[in-house]
Structure formats: structure tokens, C-alpha cells
Amino acid sequence: MRVVTISATYGTAGSQIGPAVAERLGVPFIDRAIPGAVARELGCTLEEALAHDDRAEHGLGRLLSGAMRLPTVTFGGVDMYVPGAMPFAPEEFVRRTERMLKELAQDQGGVFLGRAGAVVLAEHPGALHVRLDAPVKRRIRQTATLGGLSERDARKIIEENDRARTAYVRHFYRVDPGNPCQYHLVLDSTTIPVPTCVDLIVTAAEALD
Numbered sequence: 001m002r003v004v005t006i007s008a009t010y011g012t013a014g015s016q017i018g019p020a021v022a023e024r025l026g027v028p029f030i031d032r033a034i035p036g037a038v039a040r041e042l043g044c045t046l047e048e049a050l051a052h053d054d055r056a057e058h059g060l061g062r063l064l065s066g067a068m069r070l071p072t073v074t075f076g077g078v079d080m081y082v083p084g085a086m087p088f089a090p091e092e093f094v095r096r097t098e099r100m101l102k103e104l105a106q107d108q109g110g111v112f113l114g115r116a117g118a119v120v121l122a123e124h125p126g127a128l129h130v131r132l133d134a135p136v137k138r139r140i141r142q143t144a145t146l147g148g149l150s151e152r153d154a155r156k157i158i159e160e161n162d163r164a165r166t167a168y169v170r171h172f173y174r175v176d177p178g179n180p181c182q183y184h185l186v187l188d189s190t191t192i193p194v195p196t197c198v199d200l201i202v203t204a205a206e207a208l209d
Helices: 014-025 033-042 046-050 060-064 090-107 136-147 151-173 194-207
Strands: 003-008 073-075 078-080 110-113 128-132 185-187
Touching: 003 014, 003 194, 014 110, 014 194, 090 110, 128 194, 136 151, 185 194
Parallel strands: 003 110, 003 128, 128 185
Antiparallel strands: 073 078
16 A cells, blocks of 8 residues: 655645656545544544644644643643633543554555644555645745735635644644655756646655555
8 A cells, every 4th residue: 555645734735746747656645634533533523623723724733833822721831822712622632543544554555735644654564755845935935826826815724724734743743844854856847847846746656555
């Protein structure tokens, strides 16, 4: 079973590259299905699950990075506001997410976007770990162009997402997601065209067979 994890900073086309790689490799693209499956397992709503997910718009990473901090709940030594009553501990959501990633990788393979996949599946045999990243200026330009936004708005979105996703990985795994040593392949998808990035990832994944 082919397994590829993709860590993508905002503005590097991870949501385009991931599905294209999965289609080429003939494996599932694993992203939005994760919080839904974990929600069913925990017996909570999808909204409650998304509040704990690193790729959700208002997920746990936003809370950890201080984007919504208010002195109501202490978590990890940080006082923060959590919308509504938390039906389960954030650690429980992350633990079940990890288990699901490992089970899916073992049973069917796939292309996994986000959720510290390179760390969670670091020991999975034959897994390819990819990082999509680029200088902030180029990510801003690409986000503004593709989203029809001003560069000021694009910068705000990128800065918030960078803080949130970094906070999630550092809090739960004590690693820096930007450390290239965690990955087999690091690509600047704001300079290298998306189809070429897909070709490179697919070639690398097939070479690990």
C-alpha cells in the first residue's frame, strides 16, 4: 500500500496537489474524512470534532496559537476560550486521529494531508513524507491571485494558518513542522508548477516500492 504524507503551508496548493497525487497512485486522498470519522467514533458532532482538528478553519491550532484566547479554560498551561462545552479532551481527539491515520495507512494506503502525518507515520514502511513550502511573499501572491483577495487579506490568512498549524504540531508532538529533516522531499510549489510537483511526488513514491 502506497502511503504519502503531505505537510503544506497555506498558499502552497496542498489541497490541489494531494488529490492529484492520490489519483495518480490509485489510493484514497485522506483529508476531510478524518474529523468526520473521529466524530462518529467519539459520538460527537462534526462541528465539535472540527474544533479540535488542525486543518479546520477554527480548529484547535487556532486556540493553541492564541487566535481566540480568553481566560476561561486552561489547556496546556494556556488560558483560552473554547466554543461551547468540550465533550472530550483535545488529547483524546488527537490520539484517535493518530490511530485512524495508522489504520488507514496499513489497510488501504493513501495520501494524507496535514495532521502531523510525517510524525505519526514516521515508522510506516515505505511511506514518503513531503513538505510543500515557499517564502511568505510568494505564498501571499499566489493566495491573493487564486482567491481574488488583496495581498493584505492574503497575508493575514497565511499568518494565522502558519501560527495555528505550527502550534498544533509543536504542542502535541514537540517538533517543528518546518524542519526539513522530517521529510524525504521538500518542494516550493509557488515556483515549481503544480503538475510538476505532482509528477515529482508520484515518481518518488513509486521509487520507494
